[in-house]
Amino acid sequence: MKVCNMCGSQVADNVTVCPNCGNPNLGVSQPMPGAPVPGPQPMPPQQPMPGQPMYGAPMPGPMVQQVSNDKGNFGWAVLGFFIPIVGWILYFVWKNTKPGDAKMAGIGGIVGFCFNFIVLLTSSL
Numbered sequence: 001m002k003v004c005n006m007c008g009s010q011v012a013d014n015v016t017v018c019p020n021c022g023n024p025n026l027g028v029s030q031p032m033p034g035a036p037v038p039g040p041q042p043m044p045p046q047q048p049m050p051g052q053p054m055y056g057a058p059m060p061g062p063m064v065q066q067v068s069n070d071k072g073n074f075g076w077a078v079l080g081f082f083i084p085i086v087g088w089i090l091y092f093v094w095k096n097t098k099p100g101d102a103k104m105a106g107i108g109g110i111v112g113f114c115f116n117f118i119v120l121l122t123s124s125l
């Protein structure tokens with residue numbers, strides 16, 4: 001009996017090629033030290049599973065829809081009241097994206113402009 005030095009299977013002496021793995025070199029009667037040992041192969045090191053949930057990662061929250069906020073912030077009206085030009089600029093910048101804030105800033109600018117106009121008229125009289 002010979003032992004295949006590739007796969008370790010026992011081969012008859014008159015056979016020159018291993019019937020199991022096709023190894024043509026059957027001169028060695030014992031497996032070479034360090035040769036592949038027949039049997040279950042050692043498992044490769046554990047790889048991190050792709051798609052495993054990441055612990056500690058921030059959960060994506062629901063999308064905050066700013067456009068739906070039509071009430072507007074009264075602070076922009078106050079800002080537009082004191083600085084009408086800024087209020088009108090904000091109105092034109094926001095009228096498509098934030099109509100509520102744009103309306104507040106625009107109204108504040110108009111009211112502030114009228115208020116300043118009246119103040120100027122009354123003070124000049």
Ligand SMILES: [Zn+2]
Nearest residue numbers: 004007018021
């Ligand atoms: Zn073999």
